[in-house]
Amino acid sequence: MNKLRVLLADDHMIVREGLKALINAQPDMQVVGEAENGREALKCAIELSPDVVVMDISMPEMNGIEATERLRKECPQIKIIALTIYEDLGYLRQLLKAGASGYVIKR
Template sequence: MGKLRVVLADDHAVVREGLKALIDAQPDLEVVGEAADGETACRKAEELRPDVLVMDVSMPRMSGVEATERLRQSRPELRILALTLHEDKGHLRRMLQAGASGYILKLATGEELLRALRVVAAGAAYLDPLLAGKLAGELVRDGQGAEGTRRSPLTDREGQVLLQVARGFSNKEIAAQLDISVKTVETHKLRAMEKLGLRGRADVVQHALREGWLASD
């Protein structure tokens, strides 16, 4: 099997250089192109036909969100991994809605980035564990009423898992994102759903929308 082809899109040359050195050192990955803005990223993706495009969210000329939306139309099979400093729900939601396959923070380690690349290249979705933990914390806080009288019964890990279920990820994808087993995901999901009186994924999504878990900042 040939190497996975990667294009890097980031407006900071030093970031691209570091990513290229990290990726090219792997036996199964290679960087085949670079871009400093969204427009160039789209052109490189069309010309070079990479398997994965690592996309900065904030770039000149065309943002990562706009470039992702365009590429989902022209190259729907392309896997796009958002790499960003933005930790808020708003940017996360916009990138995923635009068609990104994964979202990882620039605070991540090189090992985590390589894992994210391989996960999205394999057809699964990826969410940075630090971001998942932050969103789960917000989820638990959002379980409190206006006077602080209503608290979420969920543990942090149950909140992490249920949030990902609400976002549409499978048990296998959630396990990969949180670095836990599929069986552990199933256990946390069942416990969370029992605590909240939810019977299926549709109930989880409706509950998430009602509680505002998925609302943008």
């Protein structure tokens, strides 16, 4: 059985490490890469072609919304799950309009 390949993009290493531990503990999932900013996330996603990118929205160099828009154009087959601290519906609509398949609010 093929494992779901996941790329983690978050500027906080502790968040990436925690998510990586949770994901890699699943028998059918595997973290294949990590990025600490939007530009790196886009580059890694194009190179690694993961099934899913878990993308923080507030990152340096290129925010997650812009990275999501660009990634959707470059690799439309990759699903993007946005991570955000924002709960405002207008902001969440922007995420979905940018191409995120869904979002998780950090709490």
